[in-house]
Amino acid sequence: MTAEERERIRQEVDEGACEFMHVHEEIVEKVEKAMPDEQQLLDLSEFFKVFGDSTRIKILYVLSQSEMCVCDIATLLQMGQSAISHQLRMLKQMRLVTFRREGKTVFYKLADSHIQTILAQGMEHIGE
Amino acid sequence: MTAEERERIRQEVDEGACEFMHVHEEIVEKVEKAMPDEQQLLDLSEFFKVFGDSTRIKILYVLSQSEMCVCDIATLLQMGQSAISHQLRMLKQMRLVTFRREGKTVFYKLADSHIQTILAQGMEHIGE
DNA sequence: ATAATATATGAATAGATGTTCATATGAATA
């Protein structure tokens, strides 16, 4: 593909993008080839989004200390049962927590030790 | 603190929280003691929030491949220059990227190799 | 079966967030 062709395509495709820019062709081409699937990057951001809310971080944190039920979590975080339950649903969907039922009570825990590693990694980063 | 006192305080403090719940006292007390600062957990969620947006993930990804300027990024992501610039501002504030000016152009790169580790860790997790 | 209790969930609302548009700033060049 020549520079001319690329320029034409760019004008057709990137209406909104900088019209007068001076792109560094080599870099762009090189990186373009190394780009993962769009979907993979979307999944990745969805994954991190789960950690990007203080309520969910707190839930994950307390569950890293011990398995516990919904009301234990609500008590610890001083939040309503419903709010916790909604968030646990999301954490379930994202496979970050698992649960077991024992009578009327549902006990939640972290799905795997991987989660703790990520939390610790984040902690490490902000403590700098 | 007796169970009675705790119950009274709970009723005063946790208006919204489950009123009829049967908290598991031992667990709650143990974990309560081990809880980090509220602020630290807020910071942690703020940190992860940055990774929880697909545009920012893409920016971080392309910068993990090579230093580049705003318009290079806009071209690669097929997005407007302004959108990228706004996001770069946030990434700057969160100290995930640094930049150097060269004439009219501003080159951005990842602030440290730590960031790549976190991205890779996330990638690893979703690929399961 | 009925009541009590722990959790789940749908709808509504308020607040946060990302992109766009228009424009400003800063730097090179004529």
Place this chain on the structure above:
DNA sequence: TATTCATATGAACATCTATTCATATATTAT
């Protein structure tokens, strides 16, 4: 100095998200 170009930024808007409220479901006990 005026112009051009790369980037930055404020305001507006639309979308997404978290919590609350009311209520449903599931399980146990009476």
